[in-house]
Amino acid sequence: MFEALxxxxxxxxxxxxxxxREDTRDNxxxxxxxxYKDEKGGTPVMRSIKAAEKALHESQNTKxxxxxxxxxxxxxxxxxxxxxxxxxxxxxxxxxxxxGSGALRIxxxxxxxxxxxxxxxxxxxxxxxxxxxxxATGLALGTYPYFDSASGSVDIEGMLGYLNALxxxxxxxxxxxxxxxxxxxxxxxxxxxxxxxxxxxxxxxxVDLAYQGFxxxxxxxxxxxxxxAARVPEMAVAASCSKNFGIYRERVGAAMLLAPDAAQAxxxxxxxxxxxxxxxxxxxxxxxxxxxxIFADEKLYADWRVELEAMRLRMLTLRQSFxxxxxxxxxxxxxxxxxxxxxxxxxxPLSSAEITSLRVDHAVYLVGDGRINVAGLPDDPERMAxxxxxxxxxxxxx
Numbered sequence: 420m421f422e423a424l425x426x427x428x429x430x431x432x433x434x435x436x437x438x439x440r441e442d443t444r445d446n447x448x449x450x451x452x453x454x455y456k457d458e459k460g461g462t463p464v465m466r467s468i469k470a471a472e473k474a475l476h477e478s479q480n481t482k483x484x485x486x487x488x489x490x491x492x493x494x495x496x497x498x499x500x501x502x503x504x505x506x507x508x509x510x511x512x513x514x515x516x517x518x519g520s521g522a523l524r525i526x527x528x529x530x531x532x533x534x535x536x537x538x539x540x541x542x543x544x545x546x547x548x549x550x551x552x553x554x555a556t557g558l559a560l561g562t563y564p565y566f567d568s569a570s571g572s573v574d575i576e577g578m579l580g581y582l583n584a585l586x587x588x589x590x591x592x593x594x595x596x597x598x599x600x601x602x603x604x605x606x607x608x609x610x611x612x613x614x615x616x617x618x619x620x621x622x623x624x625x626v627d628l629a630y631q632g633f634x635x636x637x638x639x640x641x642x643x644x645x646x647x648a649a650r651v652p653e654m655a656v657a658a659s660c661s662k663n664f665g666i667y668r669e670r671v672g673a674a675m676l677l678a679p680d681a682a683q684a685x686x687x688x689x690x691x692x693x694x695x696x697x698x699x700x701x702x703x704x705x706x707x708x709x710x711x712x713i714f715a716d717e718k719l720y721a722d723w724r725v726e727l728e729a730m731r732l733r734m735l736t737l738r739q740s741f742x743x744x745x746x747x748x749x750x751x752x753x754x755x756x757x758x759x760x761x762x763x764x765x766x767x768p769l770s771s772a773e774i775t776s777l778r779v780d781h782a783v784y785l786v787g788d789g790r791i792n793v794a795g796l797p798d799d800p801e802r803m804a805x806x807x808x809x810x811x812x813x814x815x816x817x
Contacts (some may be wrong), residue, residue: 431787432547439784447782448806450791453599454667455730455763458798465665467723471709471716485704487695488688489515489673493707496714497673501628501658503638503645509681512688514674514695515702519629519659520552522674526625526655527556528694529676529687530590537623539590540581542566544766544788546599546627549592558590566601568768571756575609579616587621595656596640597630597762600790604634604761610643614650624654632663632727633734634761652679660710662763663727669706730794734763737796744803748811757793766790773813781809 435451454462488494494513498506516522530537539558541549542565554560564577582591593613598604605613617624624647631640647654653676660671674691678684695702713719738758745754757765767789769777777783783806785791797803 435784435786438778442782442784444782446805448784448795448797450783450785450795452795453763453792455662455665455794456792457794458733460795462665462667465723465726467713467719467726468664468666468709470719470722471712472705474712475705475709479708482704484701485515487514487692487701489702490704490707490711492715493711494673496711497658498675500631500637500714501641501644501656501673501675502648503641506645506648507677510678510684512676512678512684512691514688514691515707516657516672516674516695517699517702518661518670519627519657519672520548521670521699521702522657522659522672523549523552523625523627524556525691525694525698526657526674526676527553527558528698529691530623530625530655531556531558532690532694534588534590534623537588537590538585539592539625540585541592542578542594542598544600545592545594546629549627553592561589563591565598566603566766568766571601571603571760571768573603573605573609575605575612579612582613582616582620582622585620585622588623590623590625591617592625592627593643595626595628595631595643596634597764599629599762600764600766600786600788602757602760602762602765602793605643607642610646614647617647618650624651626654626656628656629659630662630762631658633731633763636731637663637724637727648677651677653677653683660706664706664710664713664723666706666710669709670703671706671710733798734793737793737798738765740800740803741793741796741807744807745810748807749814763792763794764790765793767810769810769814770817773817776813776816777809780813783809 439449456462494515498511498513538561539553540561540563543562544566563581564574567574596604626644631637634640644656656675658673661667676687678687713723742754742758769789774785
């Protein structure tokens with residue numbers, strides 16, 4: 420049986436993690452792994468999560484299965500967080516998912532069932548797992564222009580030109596905020612232009628909302644979803660709690676479907692429940708239950724907001740510090756855009772050889788396309804200066 424299998428392509432990020440662990444140099448710096456890191460380089464459990472888990476431990480009296488759709492109160496809270504108080508809740512179907520990745524996969528499976536001839540269009544570049552997750556559903560894939568590496572901003576004209584040529588019913592994956600891997604987000608004006616095309620062409624938006632709260636704030640980061648929901652008859656959202664609640668290993672997310680009316684929303688919910696049942700049967704409960712408790716408790720919710728905002732502001736400070744140091748060391752504005760980008764990631768304009776030299780000669784680890792985890796940048800100004808000196812050194816040597 421297994422002899423028929425070919426060797427699987429190694430995961431570049433996992434391989435990078437292994438190399439970093441094996442590196443014995445004291446000054447090594449990991450900018451590759453996509454999880455939030457604090458000033459000490461750790462990924463701590465948030466205070467509100469610890470408090471909720473303690474309360475859950477004391478109050479929980481069963482470990483019985485939840486339903487395929489997950490915890491009802493968690494789902495209700497997630498819909499409110501994403502769509503706001505004015506969201507068309509009678510038209511929204513929501514299921515708890517195994518992280519944002521699980522939400523993308525079950526939405527993809529549902530869309531394959533609903534419209535097997537549709538093509539899914541993903542930004543170029545995009546989160547590397549978008550292609551295998553959505554491609555595994557059997558849907559055809561396409562890519563649309565998104566990032567202008569010269570300016571470090573969105574190639575809005577290229578994006579709009581591509582979308583304007585798509586047939587009705589095709590699916591467009593949009594990053595709701597904090598674009599991964601570039602950090603370059605659409606402006607409000609650009610979002611309106613994209614919505615115009617989506618609405619006029621009859622395209623189906625699938626919004627990946629993995630970093631709500633890391634960009635401009637919780638409500639601000641959901642603005643694009645809410646604007647689209649007010650204009651299109653149907654759409655989907657894959658939301659993650661991994662980053663903004665710091666519960667990566669608990670795998671907590673939600674898949675949301677906006678339908679033209681309540682009857683179609685109910686039908687969509689029944690169908691995606693069947694997709695879940697055939698995929699992983701039931702979602703895990705612990706992380707979602709703790710998250711639900713935070714949503715329901717006024718004090719825990721307020722403390723979570725405070726801690727999330729501190730994370731967001733720290734990343735903004737790191738962005739500005741990095742851009743300032745690189746302006747001095749590169750004697751150019753080549754890195755200025757990083758200060759204006761949003762979220763946990765940006766993409767450095769470095770060649771493959773320069774990225775290799777950073778790792779081999781300076782113990783600085785980043786993935787092969789130049790993506791860096793902004794939260795992994797050093798808070799200490801001297802350490803930041805050393806990093807930027809290293810980047811300038813490899814650039815000047817090439």
